[in-house]
Amino acid sequence: MIEPLEELLAALSRLPGIGRRSAERIAFFLLAKPEEGKRLAAALAGLDRITRCPQCGNFATDGPCAICRDPKREGTTICVVARPWEIPHLEKTGEYRGRYHVLGGLVSPGQGIGPEDLAVESLVERVKQEAIREVILALEPKLEGDLTAMYLLRALKPLGVAVSQLAHGIPVGRDLESADELTLGRALKGRTPL
Amino acid sequence: MIEPLEELLAALSRLPGIGRRSAERIAFFLLAKPEEGKRLAAALAGLDRITRCPQCGNFATDGPCAICRDPKREGTTICVVARPWEIPHLEKTGEYRGRYHVLGGLVSPGQGIGPEDLAVESLVERVKQEAIREVILALEPKLEGDLTAMYLLRALKPLGVAVSQLAHGIPVGRDLESADELTLGRALKGRTPL
Numbered sequence: 001m002i003e004p005l006e007e008l009l010a011a012l013s014r015l016p017g018i019g020r021r022s023a024e025r026i027a028f029f030l031l032a033k034p035e036e037g038k039r040l041a042a043a044l045a046g047l048d049r050i051t052r053c054p055q056c057g058n059f060a061t062d063g064p065c066a067i068c069r070d071p072k073r074e075g076t077t078i079c080v081v082a083r084p085w086e087i088p089h090l091e092k093t094g095e096y097r098g099r100y101h102v103l104g105g106l107v108s109p110g111q112g113i114g115p116e117d118l119a120v121e122s123l124v125e126r127v128k129q130e131a132i133r134e135v136i137l138a139l140e141p142k143l144e145g146d147l148t149a150m151y152l153l154r155a156l157k158p159l160g161v162a163v164s165q166l167a168h169g170i171p172v173g174r175d176l177e178s179a180d181e182l183t184l185g186r187a188l189k190g191r192t193p194l
Numbered sequence: 195m196i197e198p199l200e201e202l203l204a205a206l207s208r209l210p211g212i213g214r215r216s217a218e219r220i221a222f223f224l225l226a227k228p229e230e231g232k233r234l235a236a237a238l239a240g241l242d243r244i245t246r247c248p249q250c251g252n253f254a255t256d257g258p259c260a261i262c263r264d265p266k267r268e269g270t271t272i273c274v275v276a277r278p279w280e281i282p283h284l285e286k287t288g289e290y291r292g293r294y295h296v297l298g299g300l301v302s303p304g305q306g307i308g309p310e311d312l313a314v315e316s317l318v319e320r321v322k323q324e325a326i327r328e329v330i331l332a333l334e335p336k337l338e339g340d341l342t343a344m345y346l347l348r349a350l351k352p353l354g355v356a357v358s359q360l361a362h363g364i365p366v367g368r369d370l371e372s373a374d375e376l377t378l379g380r381a382l383k384g385r386t387p388l
Binding site: 001002003004005007008010011012014015016017018022024025026027028029030031034036037038039040041042043044045046047048049050059060061065066083085088 | 195196197198199201202204205206208209210211212216218219220222223224225228230231232233234235236237238239240241242243244253254255259260277279282371
């Protein structure tokens, strides 16, 4: 196969979830519709415009992110996430009106990632300076998320701020049988009065 | 979500086989690894260098394609395909040493595509001028491929050239690209005279 096509197949195959067959399908689609390739190339160039919000670490294009800039957001609650792309999912629920804080990862002894590698200090500073009343931890209910939550709880409690975490439980609309034992155990522990 | 990210998600979601979730996964991968985005953008820019071989219609970067330029290719056989991306699949079998001819599509009354819309005249010219002895039709064993084969047989037979088609072995109703190399190789070897 000719070189520019091989290069495109190689670049596409490196993307997550794209195998050689999918890469070929996409490459031939782009060859048949050059305007789609131009559109994608322009969008890729636009990635250079993405920076991080200096306040919360969310994606931004210039200075603070849209959420930090929004004066209508409730200013005494911070929701802590590991990665910026978790924010849109929480936003979609429409249940949260406070601000966010992006850690940049989770504590992971296996990968040598400690709290000092995460945006913990800046979180502590924000809690102090913004008169935060509650910090909600929206971290994965797995080993690394739990380790991170434990560490954050220890760092935040002395500041007199309330610390909570997302409720664990059975996904809405799912069978009881489909939940694993750990989830079911947590759903029992965290049962809510009716 | 911020605008450059929305634009990337929109562009990715237009690619075949990429839904919104896959687009998000790819976008966040590209945000985490900017060098991969640069690589993909460079590869997309390279598509502009792809032209068509003036002789056979295969992908090329400058003048005739690598196969038409290769003096070691057997010069009295032409294998006819609908699309240029079918050529690498036939090449991989290692069973064919002749040259190719890309029609640019198949006869399709439903889509209003007649033989005059395909590179049939140039095929007839090549058969005459290159002293071709055999034309192998590597077309989909579906209605449109069969219609095209019938038409080509009628156009080529008067020239005294042998016309054959790929042996059955390609699963009926499936794309040419979906056949594995062995099947495609056998289909080439066992091609049947028309």
